[in-house]
Amino acid sequence: MASFVKWLVDPRRNFLAALHKKTLDKRLRKYGLRLDDLYDPKEDLDIQEALNRLPREIVDARNQRLKRAMDLSMKHEYLPDELQVMQTPFRSYLQDMFALVKREREEREALGALPLYQRTIP
Numbered sequence: 322m323a324s325f326v327k328w329l330v331d332p333r334r335n336f337l338a339a340l341h342k343k344t345l346d347k348r349l350r351k352y353g354l355r356l357d358d359l360y361d362p363k364e365d366l367d368i369q370e371a372l373n374r375l376p377r378e379i380v381d382a383r384n385q386r387l388k389r390a391m392d393l394s395m396k397h398e399y400l401p402d403e404l405q406v407m408q409t410p411f412r413s414y415l416q417d418m419f420a421l422v423k424r425e426r427e428e429r430e431a432l433g434a435l436p437l438y439q440r441t442i443p
Contacts, residue, residue: 349410
């Protein structure tokens with residue numbers, strides 16, 4: 322079953338996954354977003370902790386991309402074509418820190434220690 326799921330989501334092996342990735346790439350480029358920008362820190366406290374650990378410049382750039390995307394969406398416009406070409410929607414800036422935070426949380430749970438932050442979502 323696990324091998325089937327890996328095949329299903331691998332764009333190099335599955336045509337539909339490749340088509341989905343291409344469509345997602347186009348949509349993110351239209352607004353100048355990256356895939357990691359779509360994570361909501363209010364939904365997952367591990368994401369919030371990972372964002373808190375990132376350098377300020379990276380978080381500011383993320384917030385600027387989100388503001389620009391909301392502005393373009395409200396105006397029913399897209400980025401100009403020359404700026405869309407420069408976008409890198411699948412360049413990750415959050416995944417490494419998120420994986421580290423997740424591993425730390427799982428390790429603390431395995432050891433029976435108290436969590437670093439309260440795990441309730443308002």
